[in-house]
Amino acid sequence: MSGPRRVPTALEKRFASLSRALGKPAEPEAAEGTQGTEAEVASGYLVVRASGASATRQAIDATRAAKAGAKPGAREPDMVQLAMRASLPKYLPADGIALQFPECALRAHPGGGGQGGVVLLAVAAHKLSISFAELRPLLFQPVPVDRPLQTLFAASVSHLLVVAESLDPHGIKPYLLGLAELVLRSALRTELDRADAIATRRRAAVEYIKQHLSDPSLTAERIAEALFISRRRLYQLFDDGDGVSGRIRQLRIDRARELLSDPAHAVRGVGEISRQCGFANAAHFSRTFRKVVGETPREYRDRVLKR
Structure with missing residues (x-):
């Protein structure tokens, strides 16, 4: 019976040197001079995608459908x-x-000066305990990765590359599958927590806007101050539409439509309703209402109340 396979001395020295180097933070690597995937991956971020052009198109279609x-x-x-x-x-x-x-592959491209390289880890989707549907929040966008996970991933890949020649290839495959599983689960949890936090902040902002719709001086700065966040952060909460001002305008129009369609407010003038919805004057209210709804406030009221 043969003894354990000995790691060559040269590899042991490399491993020791690498272990010391990994204790230091990596220098930021510029994207200039890189091509393809390397240019798409920013430091501190994870990019998850389906492997292969046809699979990518399928994943994009599935994301749009969702x-x-x-x-x-x-x-x-x-x-x-x-x-x-x-x-x-x-x-x-x-x-x-x-x-x-079989069912997994690892590619590593060193960056300039040997630091900040790009690692591509591909695994068979059916080998993951996470379904592809659960991974959709991570797809085709840079996902922030916490420093501890970055360090673990870098150390795991780098150490493996150092000693790969002395390892049983049948043991490397489950190691890589486990690493992918760990990274995906950790990133997915972080991303879902972040998405939930964004949704909570957005709901709070919308609620504040609704409570102050009648104030024509309502601004993004006031909303941000009330929520104890920066204006930049507030704009990020509403970057999926017309922005903060667009959301305020839409909520004011929605409120105006409610008042105009309520028989209990039929005797109230358009000017009074415009003030209650936070418009500076009736003329501005009418122009904005017509642009959004397609008819003037009076036309809308007459049509709705005659039903």
């Missing part, structure tokens, strides 16, 4: 690819290194 509330028609892709920047061994070949196994 946003529209429709049942996704695209099938699960064969592979899911993770791309992240990481500190890599300086002695890697200029064109990178690749480890290929």
Whole structure:
């Protein structure tokens, strides 16, 4: 019976040197001079996508269907690819290194000066305990990754590259699958928490706007101060539509439509309703209402109340 396989002395020295280097923060790597995937991955972010052009199109179609509330028609892709920047061994070949196994693959491209390289980890979708539907919040967009997870990922990949030649390839595959599982689960949890926090903040902002609709001086700055956030952060909460001012305008129009369609307010003039909804004057109210609704406030009231 043979003894345990000994790691070559040269690899032991590399491993020790790498372990010391990984204790230091990686220098930021500029995107200039990179191509393809390397240019798409920013430091501190994870990019998750379906592997292969056809699978990517299927995933995009499924994402659009999910946003529209429709049942996704695209099938699960064969592979899911993770791309992240990481500190890599300086002695890697200029064109990178690749480890290929059934149902998973690892490619590493060193960055300028051997730091801040890009790692591409592809795994079979059916090997993950997370369904592809659950991964959709991560797809096709840079996902912020906490520093501890960045460090763990970089250390795991770099150490593996150092000693890969001395390891059993059948043992490397479950190691890479487990690493992908860990990164995806951690990133998904962080992203869902962030999305939930954004939704909570947005609801709070909308509620504040509704409570102060009658105030024509309502501004983004006042809303941000009330929520104890910066104006920049407030704008980020409403970057999926017409922005903060657009949301205020829409909520005022919605409120005006409620008042105009209520028989109990039929005797109230358009000017009074415009003031209650926060418009500076009746003329501005009429122009805005017609632009959004397609008819003047009086026309809208007459039509609705005659039903």
